[in-house]
Amino acid sequence: MxxxxxxxRSDIAWSMPDRIEVRGKDLPGEILGKLNLGDVAYLQLTGEMPTTEQSQVFNAIVITLVExxxxPSSLAARLTYAGAPExxxxxxxxxxxxxxxxxxxxMEGASRMLYEALEDADANVDLSVIAQRVVQEYRSRGEIIPGLGHPVHKPIDPRTPRLFEIAAENGMSGRYVELMQYIASAAEQASGKQLPVNATGAIGAICCELGFPWKIVRGFGVMARAIGLVGHILEESEQPMAVEIWQRVEDEATAHIRPQA
Amino acid sequence: MxxxxxxxRSDIAWSMPDRIEVRGKDLPGEILGKLNLGDVAYLQLTGEMPTTEQSQVFNAIVITLVExxxxPSSLAARLTYAGAPExxxxxxxxxxxxxxxxxxxxMEGASRMLYEALEDADANVDLSVIAQRVVQEYRSRGEIIPGLGHPVHKPIDPRTPRLFEIAAENGMSGRYVELMQYIASAAEQASGKQLPVNATGAIGAICCELGFPWKIVRGFGVMARAIGLVGHILEESEQPMAVEIWQRVEDEATAHIRPQA
Amino acid sequence: MxxxxxxxRSDIAWSMPDRIEVRGKDLPGEILGKLNLGDVAYLQLTGEMPTTEQSQVFNAIVITLVExxxxPSSLAARLTYAGAPExxxxxxxxxxxxxxxxxxxxMEGASRMLYEALEDADANVDLSVIAQRVVQEYRSRGEIIPGLGHPVHKPIDPRTPRLFEIAAENGMSGRYVELMQYIASAAEQASGKQLPVNATGAIGAICCELGFPWKIVRGFGVMARAIGLVGHILEESEQPMAVEIWQRVEDEATAHIRPQA
Amino acid sequence: MxxxxxxxRSDIAWSMPDRIEVRGKDLPGEILGKLNLGDVAYLQLTGEMPTTEQSQVFNAIVITLVExxxxPSSLAARLTYAGAPExxxxxxxxxxxxxxxxxxxxMEGASRMLYEALEDADANVDLSVIAQRVVQEYRSRGEIIPGLGHPVHKPIDPRTPRLFEIAAENGMSGRYVELMQYIASAAEQASGKQLPVNATGAIGAICCELGFPWKIVRGFGVMARAIGLVGHILEESEQPMAVEIWQRVEDEATAHIRPQA
Incomplete structure (x- = not known):
């Protein structure tokens, strides 16, 4: 049998001898020279042209993640380039x-948490109550609440207020952003520690405002970092560090078992 | 001994508890909300803020390569996602x-060819003579001249005139673009075939106008395609094709040796 | 501050001008010509030379996973090779x-499940009782029990009895193998379906007998498949299918939106 | 149209509900418990069961490349694992x-050089003359002759004599091994430097004796290193170095531009 x-079936793009369409737009005629790279990323992912507000907010999110x-990621790229520059x-x-x-x-953890806690952004619910319930659930499972606190950026992550400001200026500071902030307050109260929203929490919340499925949120970090990594590889080609790192680590790591000459 | x-040493970026700088700019204060993603890519790679003209041209180049x-690349990504969606x-x-x-x-082949043929863009030389010499050299070595012709987009690649137009509108249609076109003419004459400049040839030439080293030109395709691939993975998660492709190929590929039930 | x-620090290997040691053995003098590739993998991972029995069982496990x-994995490799044969x-x-x-x-799921259910292999416990508890826990969480059943290999996976036989012949069919079989019985009874131990369940159980941490069990599949993939790439270089797959999929996937010539 | x-079409393997064949052999019945991992790699690549001699030589080659x-490769793997341990x-x-x-x-460079210099291993030609011609060609093109000299292993690479010994003991020290040694002598004479055959040169030559196409020789290094890398990741999970390397490099690399607290 x-x-x-x-x-x-794919609905993203097609090409013919004299025409290339991406998401229903003529690439040379309607996209090139008219959109910026962030807008094209938005179009590629949603199938829609971004409004001016969506463009502002989406560009800011992805740009935050470039560099x-x-x-560890930029070092892995540099070490790989040292062995295969071709x-x-x-x-x-x-x-x-x-x-x-x-x-x-x-970042995706924060988006997922917010969507699961507030399935309907228009629901008539008390966000501070939801926030307390979310915090209790994470604490009872012994899990870290995503998007809060930062090992380096203390007391606050300098990207967070700026991202929230850009969202607000463009009419995208809605109930998911509000809920994220309530969760931070509830977590600080429950733990007695300073746990402000960090950049990944801000981005996770704003991705909910933009309506992206949480599963793809990690992808914004991946596309952004690809840009950043090309920059690191260009610098590595001109001002290398990979071979020096390798030799230092090799010397130190095996000194205890290697016979000393 | x-x-x-x-x-x-790296000169790209640094962070402190209250500050993150990329290429000497304050990320929240000078970049977020002010630049688009293509401009940040330009800044990351060159260390300079793009002019309006550079922004227009660079965004157009990278956007051409997104999707x-x-x-084969988008299929490899989809097949991989099917096995490791996490x-x-x-x-x-x-x-x-x-x-x-x-x-x-x-793309990088075209840039390299142009830079090697015309080291000094301001030199007082006859580009048609250079073009004929380049074509002769490639033909005598039996090598394909990069950036000419296209298996699908015939008679002309619809991206090329638009890319050259955007370059011209922004004052970046200089001698490398001219040389690329002379090379196409010389190749057509020498071979008797239609060999117009394709999108990779146009991009390679414009990258020379922008002053990028040829070694990094491939990186523009890599960063652009990372964006495109996130779009394919999102579609795969909603409307999958990978498992169906796998099963069809497996059925057909081994039908000649597999006992038929 | x-x-x-x-x-x-690393304890795996070191080299000096006249000597290369891997896991404390002289590579040319004590390893080359004396061990087979599976034994060297065992040495690399455990720091110990395998006994004859360990060698037999470990080679069989990894070999099962080569091809x-x-x-989807071999197709992704072939499609990638088509774009970057260099x-x-x-x-x-x-x-x-x-x-x-x-x-x-x-595979790692099965190992983890067995270790967590039976921390001490010598404990005086009733394995059938443990098996029933494990099955109840997975069913109450709505999770699939790892290592049971197979979409193609029905009613039994032909690799399983052979792997268990090799383990038994070499004195390595102990309580983890027994527990895995009890779990299969308990799962069949609870579900009313045929759920015999499949190859990944057998390998997961035998890895427990060999004492490997569950976190590294996936690595046996990865190293084995690397061998298999080199074989697929060699075949692709001689008898290609990647471009044909690409063209068929492209034709079909976009037929509904592409203007028909 | x-x-x-x-x-x-693929001729490597197929499976049915009750049977899995790899290269025409029944996996459970004819492979598991009968072959070692290196033999299975040989079978996967050539479609043939190795003779005892081929098994000895092929296992030695691949084992040399494990660790x-x-x-740079093991560091890239460790840094990647630190970010994505799942x-x-x-x-x-x-x-x-x-x-x-x-x-x-x-390694592949050496194989290719030998095959191109000696297409027919049985040809009645003077290998020392061929070797001198090869060396002259590389020197006139300013290219490095593959497989000679080593930055660390001086005056000789300790793997080379052992690999050649294993080849000789198994009747596989033929004209390609001989030619590789003539090339080393000719290169030493022409350059006045010590340029003995290194491990990659020995492996490249022995791969010719085994009849492998040069294009796949790199694959032996890839499959072997996959085994080695699993060992490094296991050690990284128990005795990590990636985060420490990252922090040291970050501190040093940006000290010149980062404001000092």
Missing amino acids: ARKQRPI HGIT SLQAAVAAGLCGLGTVFVGS | ARKQRPI HGIT SLQAAVAAGLCGLGTVFVGS | ARKQRPI HGIT SLQAAVAAGLCGLGTVFVGS | ARKQRPI HGIT SLQAAVAAGLCGLGTVFVGS
Whole structure:
């Protein structure tokens, strides 16, 4: 008995000899020279042209995630480039592979938490009560609440107020942003620690305001960091550090078992 | 004898508890809400804020490379996501790994060819003579001239005139763009075939006008495609094709050796 | 205030001009020509030379995972190779990126389940009682019990009895193997379905017998599949399918939106 | 006009409900418990069961490449694991991405050089004459001859004599091994430097004796290193260094631009 085939279908883009369409727009005629890169990312993901307000807010979110200096991710890209300079794309790929639960996951965690706590943004509910319930649930499970506190940026993460300001200026500071802030207050009260909303919490909340599914929120970090990593690889090609890092680590790591010459 | 250590240094970004700087700009105060994503990519790569003209041209180049429908790269990302949906970043990484010599390499090849043929853009030389020499050299080595012709987009690649138009409107249609067009003419004459400048040739030439080193040109394709791939993964999560592709290929590929039930 | 540095240390291998040691063994003198590849993998992971019995069982486990025909992973590797044939390593990397929770995760899931249910393999406990408790817990959480049943290999997975036989012949069919089988029985009784131990369940159980931490069990699949993927890439270079797959999928996926010529 | 479909075909493996065949062998009945991992790799790549001699030599080659301590590749894997410990497979993938022209390429370079210099191993030609011609060609092009000399292993690479010994003991020290040694002598004479055959040169030559196409030789390094990287990730999970490396590098790299607290 033959397996029944299911259809294969994509609605993103198509090309013909004389025409290329992305999300229903003519690439040369309606996109090139008219949109910026952040707007095209928005179009690619949603199928809709962003309004001016959506453009402002979405660009700000992704830009926040482009670059944060020397990170495990940028080091992995540089070390990979040192071994395969002919494969710049594989160096970027190596750098992206580490954008998992430890560094980027809290952004999608915050979005998910907010959506699950407030399925209907228009519901007539008391956000401070919901926030207290969320905090209690995380604490009873012994889990860290995503999007709060930061090991370096204390007492507050300097990106958070600016991101919330941009959201507000563009009419996108709604109930998810409000709930995120209530959760921070409730967490501070429950723990006795300073736990302000960090950049990933702000981004997670604003992604809910924009209506993105939480599953794709990590993707904003991934696309942004790809840009940042190309910058690190360009610098590595001109002012390298990978081989020096390797040699220092090798010397130190095996000094205790290597016979000393 | 101890190895002498060399310094490790990066000039891209740094952060302190209350401040994050990227390329000497305060991220919250001078970048967020003020620049678009393409401008930040330009800043990340060059260390300079783009002029309005540079912003227009650079955004157009990168946007051209975001999305081109179903490709081996987008299929690799979708197939990877089917096996590891918890690692969106690794699915994007898998999709980037194939952006090598076959599909993206011609862009950097065109830039390199132009820079090597015309080291000084201001030199008082006859570009048509240079173009004929370049074409002869490639033909004598039996190599394909990068940036010319296209298997699908015939007779002309619809992106090329638009990209050249945007470059001209912004004062960036200089001698590298001119040389690329002379090379196309010389190649058509020498081969008797239609070989107009394709999108990768146009981008390669405009990257020379912008002054980017040819080694990093491939990186524009990599960063752009990372955005496109996040879009494909979002669609795959909602309207999957990977498992169906797998099952069809498995059925067909091994039908000749598999006992039929 | 300067951060206090912590030491960096690795105990796996070191090299000097005239000597290379891996896990305390001289590579040319004690390893090459004396061990097989599976034994070296065992040495690399445990720091110990395998006994004959450990060698037999460990080789069998890893070999089981080398090759399973056309899979999403082998297709991702082939599609990547089509775009970047100069980067064979990146094609293998792309193929590995999809070995996540869907296809390889159940192996580590089975090991983890067994270790958590039976912390002390020598404890005087009734395994059938433990098995029933484990099955009840998974069912009450609505989770799939790892290592049971198979969509293709019915009624039994032909690898399972052979793996258990090899374990028994080498004195490694202990209480974790027994518990895995009790869990299968309990699951069949509770669900009324046929749920025999599959290959990943057998491997998960045998990894417990060998004493490997559950966190590294997925790694056996990863190392094995790297071998398999090199085979697929060699075949792709001689008898390609990637471009044909791409073109078929592109044609079908966008037929509904593409103007028909 | 519809595109004509070409067939899709793979000859490596297939599975049915009660049977799994790899390269024409029944996996449970003819492979598990009978072959070691290196033999299965040989079978996967060639479609043939190795003879005892082929098994000895092939296992030795791949084993040589498993582990060489702290390398850029193992560091990239460890840094990736620090960010995404839930994706062990992506950490291995990141580590493999750097196995390009700088570290692994010389192995395939040596094989290619030998095959191109001696297409027919049985030809009645003077190998010392061929070697001198090869050396002259590389020197006139200003290229490095692959497989000679080593930055650390001086005066000789301790793996080379052992690999050649294993090849000889198994009747596989033929004309390609001989030619590689003639090339080393000719290069030493021409350059006045010590340039003995290193491990990648020995492996490249022995791969010719085994009859492998040069394009796949890099794959032996890739599959071997996947095993080594799993070992590094296991050690990283128990005795981490990635975060310490990151923090040290970040401190030093940006000290010149970061305001000092």
